[in-house]
Amino acid sequence: MEIKLDDLLGKEIAEFLEAHVEEMKSISPPESKHALDLESLRKPEVTFWSAWQQGAVVGCGALMELAPDLAEIKSMRTGEAGRGKGVASELLKHILSVAKERGFARVSLETGSMDFFEPARGLYAKFGFSECGPFGDYIEDPNSAFMSRLV
Secondary structure (H helix, E strand, O other): OEEEEOOOOOHHHHHHHHHHHHHHHHHOOHHHOOOOOHHHHOOOOEEEEEEEEOOEEEEEEEEEEEEOOEEEEEEEEEOHHHOOOOHHHHHHHHHHHHHHHOOOOEEEEEEEOOHHHHHHHHHHHHOOOEEEOOOOOOOOOOOEEEEEEEO
8 A cells, every 4th residue: 555645636546535424424414524625625625635546546644733732633534445445543643643743742533423434433543542522613513523742
């Protein structure tokens, strides 16, 4: 697997992210959907990576600077072909390594609280994330789980 810094201009990643946003829309009510669209991921405070195997996108993830000492993990997704094969773990290791290099003290994230998101919450817990309250612009939401860890 190769993890690439992605400029979000390729057709493959656009389709992969569109599938992500559509899946989130089908699971979370509109007021609880926090997945970023392609244009939002192109903002200067966001760094985006895609994971590739055999010429196909198998995963992605992003790091968004919220403050000089705080970053948020966004758009973590593993495609069907990459699930259960360590794609998310490798992406998360990479993102946390970059967060450390950039000097962030804390990395936080929002994911769903529904059963569908249990594997994601388990992955984040395995990497030292623990539950926390809302951060940044988030508010309490029964459909959201907030997690954070020191870098």
